[in-house]
Structures are given as structure tokens and as C-alpha cells.
Amino acid sequence: MPDHGGMVDSGAVVSAIHIAPATRLPTREVDAVEAEAGRGLVGDRYHGTKHRHVTVQSAEAIAEAARALGRDIPLGLTRRNVTVTGLDVPTTPGVRWRVGGALLEVVRVAAPCKLLDDTIGPGAQEALRRRAGTVFRVLESGTIRVGDPVTQEPSPR
Secondary structure (H helix, E strand, C coil): CCEECCEEEEEEEEEEEEECCCCCCCCEEECEEEEECCCEECCCCCCCCCCCCEEEEEHHHHHHHHHHHCCCCCHHHHCCCEEEECCCCCCCCCCEEEECCEEEEEEEECCCCCHHHHHCCCCHHHHHCCCCCEEEEEEECEEEECCCEEEEECCCC
């Protein structure tokens, strides 16, 4: 991977964005969303929470989970906000990603919930284990759009 000014150019992009206005309400696919520092994605159920600002998953990991499950997994049914293509989602707390105009930092792994078996089908929670993505906090506000680049930034020293 080429290194450009301290950022690692991965070739990865945002391939889908989903938000839900409240817990248990269906997600809605959008082309762009505002990420607000210290608050999360405007219009999403977790906006204003302390640390669970944005959830990110890998399209490749979801495809792998679908193969394990034996059926398609619609991206919106995983309840993750941002889907990226071309890069594994980091799980180490403190790792920073520039996603479009926003700077995000890993908080923790996003564990799949039992509700997935109800919405996707029996076995979905197990198929998504270790593939369900990561919870990030928003450090710098910015717009995230489908097609935006995703780059890993160096950790602060």
C-alpha cells in the first residue's frame, strides 16, 4: 500500500450507508450522512450516545458470512451504518480511519445480536460472529458519502 503524507492509501471505499431513526426500526439506505464529532451520525438512533457513534462493516466479511449461512445477507439487515469495500475493518481500539470527510476511531468490536436470527434467518448471528464489524467514535466532523475513500491514519504518538 502506498503511503501518502502519513496516511495509508488502501483503495477502499464506502459502498453503502444505512441509518435507523430509532432502535428496532428498519434501517434506511442513504447516499450521504453527516458525522458529528462527539455525537455520531445525524439522523441515526445512536446520535448523541457516548461512544457508539458509527458502526462499520466490510462488504467482503458480509459476503463470507452469507456463504457460511447459505443465503444472502442484505446489508441493511445487519444494522451497521457504513459498509466499506476493499479493506478489513480494524478491531484494535485507538486505530483511526479517515472516512470521507470524517475522522473515526475504533472503540470496540460490534458483536452481532440475537435479533439477526429473526430478521435475516436462523443461524445469522453465528454466521456474523467475528464478521459483524466495529464500533467507532467520531473525532472530527464531516460528510460521509457512498464512493468516498477510506484510509487508515497514523495513531497519535
